[in-house]
Amino acid sequence: MEIINVFGNTYCIDTGMTYIPFYKLNEKEIVLLDSGYGNSEREGINMLIDDNGYRVYGIINSHAHIDHVGNNMFFKEKDKAIIAMTRLEAALCSSEESVKAYFGGHTLKSVRGHFETMISETDILIDSEDELLEMGGVVFKIIPTPGHSPAHISIITPDNVVYVGDTLISYEVMRGAKMPYAFILSVDFLSKKKLSTLNCEHFIVAHKGIYSNIENLVDDNIAFYKHRAQRVYDVINKPMTLEEILRAVICEFDINVKSIHKQRVINRMMCSFVDYLIEIEQLTAEIENGFIKYRQTEKETSV
Numbered sequence: 001m002e003i004i005n006v007f008g009n010t011y012c013i014d015t016g017m018t019y020i021p022f023y024k025l026n027e028k029e030i031v032l033l034d035s036g037y038g039n040s041e042r043e044g045i046n047m048l049i050d051d052n053g054y055r056v057y058g059i060i061n062s063h064a065h066i067d068h069v070g071n072n073m074f075f076k077e078k079d080k081a082i083i084a085m086t087r088l089e090a091a092l093c094s095s096e097e098s099v100k101a102y103f104g105g106h107t108l109k110s111v112r113g114h115f116e117t118m119i120s121e122t123d124i125l126i127d128s129e130d131e132l133l134e135m136g137g138v139v140f141k142i143i144p145t146p147g148h149s150p151a152h153i154s155i156i157t158p159d160n161v162v163y164v165g166d167t168l169i170s171y172e173v174m175r176g177a178k179m180p181y182a183f184i185l186s187v188d189f190l191s192k193k194k195l196s197t198l199n200c201e202h203f204i205v206a207h208k209g210i211y212s213n214i215e216n217l218v219d220d221n222i223a224f225y226k227h228r229a230q231r232v233y234d235v236i237n238k239p240m241t242l243e244e245i246l247r248a249v250i251c252e253f254d255i256n257v258k259s260i261h262k263q264r265v266i267n268r269m270m271c272s273f274v275d276y277l278i279e280i281e282q283l284t285a286e287i288e289n290g291f292i293k294y295r296q297t298e299k300e301t302s303v
């Protein structure tokens with residue numbers, strides 16, 4: 001792990017997997033933008049912060065996914081860090097029950113086993129109309145970029161550097177990602193496009209890149225997700241239940257599913273593509289003998 005100076009007082013921790021940006025308030029205190037993975041990244045992040053003599057004054061979270069909020073409670077306990085998140089995302093990760101409600105399909109035991117570090121206590125709730133957030137005497141701009149998660153935000157530091165969280169993925173991640181995730185794909189596309197209207201010095205993508213211009217990246221991200229949706233569409237070559245689609249998708253995308261947890265995660269990712277295909281009317285859902293079956297929508301033939 002290492003620290004990269006992005007611009008002015010805006011820095012990034014490179015964990016290998018992820019960029020975790022931070023803003024230096026003074027020689028000692030920093031505001032983290034997201035806190036990384038609790039299990040695999042905690043030790044490294046904490047060591048880097050200690051070695052530099054920093055205290056985490058606060059954390060502003062882009063969204064409540066486990067690889068972005070995983071060290072919230074750790075730094076809250078260690079440094080009394082103040083945690084800020086959108087009202088909805090804060091609610092989603094506020095308890096075991098809320099995490100279970102958010103992820104659906106997981107038992108409470110499985111939530112405890114896999115999502116424990118996601119549970120977070122939030123001090124400052126960001127409302128959808130809030131455009132600015134003051135923390136440690138400096139002001140961050142908040143740009144709503146929902147879609148990847150229900151109330152995802154991008155955060156602009158006082159150096160005019162924007163952290164876009166998971167609204168975009170880098171070219172490297174696109175090359176490796178079999179099934180990228182979005183909560184609502186069509187909403188995520190609008191947020192991606194919104195980012196290209198920002199006039200910022202630099203754009204930090206969580207997984208993982210720093211760009212001074214993102215126009216091509218936005219277009220390529222949208223094309224990448226649409227191409228994945230097309231491949232899901234193509235495997236549905238007859239009326240299928242969700243489970244049948246999942247089986248076909250696992251085969252088509254050559255995904256290794258060796259645990260119940262992984263199956264649930266992949267299923268959740270796939271369902272967002274199925275939802276999107278229904279939304280754009282490429283798929284039609286029908287009930288057949290008590291089962292929902294999905295089929296390619298018949299195209300009207302012009303006479």
Ligand SMILES: [Zn+2]
Nearest residue numbers: 063065148166
């Ligand atoms: Zn995420």
